Amino acid sequence: MNVLPKFCRYVSANVLGMIALSCYILADTFFIANAIGADGLTALNIAIPMYNLINAAGLMTGVGGGTRYAILRAQGENEAANRLFSGMTLLAAGAGCALLALGALAARPLAALLGADAVTLSLCSVYLRTILCFAPFFLLNSTLQAFVRNDGAPRLAMAGMLTSSLSNVVLDWVFMYPMGMGMFGAAIATCIAPILSLCVLSTHFARPASQLRFSVRGAALRPAARALSLGASSFVCELSSGVVLLVFNLLILHFTGNVGVAAYGIIANLALVGLAIFTGVAQGVQPLTSHAYGTGNTAELRQLLRLAVGLVLVLAAVCYLAVNLWPDPLIAAFNRDADPQLADIARTGMRIYFVGFFFAGPNLVLAAYFSAVDRPGQGFGVAMIRGLIALIPLALVLAAALGMTGVWLAYVLAELCGLGAALFFLTRRAKANRIYT
Numbered sequence: 001m002n003v004l005p006k007f008c009r010y011v012s013a014n015v016l017g018m019i020a021l022s023c024y025i026l027a028d029t030f031f032i033a034n035a036i037g038a039d040g041l042t043a044l045n046i047a048i049p050m051y052n053l054i055n056a057a058g059l060m061t062g063v064g065g066g067t068r069y070a071i072l073r074a075q076g077e078n079e080a081a082n083r084l085f086s087g088m089t090l091l092a093a094g095a096g097c098a099l100l101a102l103g104a105l106a107a108r109p110l111a112a113l114l115g116a117d118a119v120t121l122s123l124c125s126v127y128l129r130t131i132l133c134f135a136p137f138f139l140l141n142s143t144l145q146a147f148v149r150n151d152g153a154p155r156l157a158m159a160g161m162l163t164s165s166l167s168n169v170v171l172d173w174v175f176m177y178p179m180g181m182g183m184f185g186a187a188i189a190t191c192i193a194p195i196l197s198l199c200v201l202s203t204h205f206a207r208p209a210s211q212l213r214f215s216v217r218g219a220a221l222r223p224a225a226r227a228l229s230l231g232a233s234s235f236v237c238e239l240s241s242g243v244v245l246l247v248f249n250l251l252i253l254h255f256t257g258n259v260g261v262a263a264y265g266i267i268a269n270l271a272l273v274g275l276a277i278f279t280g281v282a283q284g285v286q287p288l289t290s291h292a293y294g295t296g297n298t299a300e301l302r303q304l305l306r307l308a309v310g311l312v313l314v315l316a317a318v319c320y321l322a323v324n325l326w327p328d329p330l331i332a333a334f335n336r337d338a339d340p341q342l343a344d345i346a347r348t349g350m351r352i353y354f355v356g357f358f359f360a361g362p363n364l365v366l367a368a369y370f371s372a373v374d375r376p377g378q379g380f381g382v383a384m385i386r387g388l389i390a391l392i393p394l395a396l397v398l399a400a401a402l403g404m405t406g407v408w409l410a411y412v413l414a415e416l417c418g419l420g421a422a423l424f425f426l427t428r429r430a431k432a433n434r435i436y437t
Contacts, residue, residue: 003303006288011311013154014284015277017145017161022276027169028186029269033334035176036123038262038342040183041334043123045265046114046249050128052242054099054135056235058142061092063283064231065224066146067290067372073150073211074294080220082213085147087224089214092143096136103132115249119258123183130187134194141194144201150287151212153204160200164193233367233379234283240387241275244268244411247392251399251407256345260404263345266334267353274319274354278312278361282368289372305369312361319357323350345404352408359415360386366422378425386418 032040065088072081102110107129108121116124131138141164149157168189175185204210245268252260285308292300323330331346332338363386370379391414398406398413 003288003300004307007285007304007307010149010154010288011281011284011308013158014149015280017158018276018280018283019273020158020162020165022273023165023169026269026273027165027172028190029265029334031172031176032183032186033266034336036182037336038259038339039119040123041262041265042258043116043120043183044127044186045245045261045268046111046116046120047124047127047131048268049114049242049246050110051131052238052245054131054138055142056238056242057095057099057135058092058139059238060228060231060235061088061095061139062142062144062146062231063234063286063368063371064088064228065143066150067230067286067374068223068227069147070150070287070290071294071374074291078211080223081211082215083218083220084223084227085212086215086219087221088143088147088227089140090216090219090221091224091228092139093136096139099132099135099139103129103135107132114246115253115261117258126183127187130184130191134191137191137194137198141197141201144198146283147212148201148204149283150290151204151210153207153210154284154287156201156204160197163200164197167196168193229376229380230371230374232376233371233383236380236383236387237279237364237367240383240391241272243387244391247395248407248411251395252404255399255404255407256341259339259342260345262339263342263349266331266342266346267349269334270323270330270350271353271357274315274357275360275364277315277319278357278364281308281312281315281361282365285365286368286372289369293373301373305365308365308369309362312365313358316357316361320354323354327351349404349408352405353411356412356415359412359419363415363418363422366419366426370425381425382418382422385421386415390414390417 028044029041032044065084069081069084072078072084108125111121111124111128114124141160145157145160148160171189171192172186175181175189179185181188205212205214248264249261252264256263285304289301289304292304327347327350328343330350331343335342363382367379367382370376370382391410394413395407395410398410400406402409
């Protein structure tokens, strides 16, 4: 069977949606850099790891629950699928409330722990407190997006993400310029966006083709908790982005101070768009992969994997060419004061850092693929190696040996290590079962 039409339909919708979602932080970065300057950009970059944590928790409940939901639906277990949806929604709400409490009670010490100094502490704590207090909406939005996508409505899921992103851009400008709300304005604009997305996604329940049903009494919490393992690799992949930010922020503070962190903020936020595109491919193909797995269609599984990996390699090449051909215009958009040191650090870092995209794209696809075919351990292993096990030692050793060049190179080599692990898992499995090749 030719799966290309279905692949294009699901992946294109999700990639567009993830690009829109990535514009949450990119819009904040642009407006903060131009309204507040380098101090605001530094504070935002220090706070972003907590946004990654929120997004990681949402991906875990969404991808894990959505994957299991698709498998149950493919096997005709519709009642169990809806009990799972209800349970996962309650888990997402509970996790969001825990993060809300953290933001309300400990935003300032948390900002200091993440690396904020006397110059950036106030700005960073305002941003952290605001986004953490809206964490339940972020998690519920991510969860519902995944279930709507797996319930046969990828375009509605995309519409929700586009709505949230466009509203965030508009509200960023309104709150930061005409209203002069500064850092709080940027944060509250980001927090309103998932609420608007939830409004769009909720229309799915009124659609005749919708199979989703929510019931507090029918919620299956234990199956939902077990399904979290299928989202573990997505959780670690997203969380690893926050770990990269945190480790790199602390190392760069040592070498070049706040101006270096501001430069890294430009690189990290541009990279966020590219990684969101790769994640869009991985999440877009997941409903098709899980359905093929649930029905035992190994030929379709092979086609889907080849299409997804091929696509992310092409996209990685496009991203790499873009940052090498037009580094100065990209940097200038976030460098209000035309700081030459900031521009020089960012330009050099881009050219090394984005080499890692050739490994990061396949890593994200393969980690999600393993989870989609009910092999969460292998997906989790890939995510752990690329995001934590390899990255932290490489960053510390290479930074000590090569300075800032070593910091950038650590990301590339960590992604390469992750890809090596993914290919090992893939080929080992292929010898026993030809599903993967």
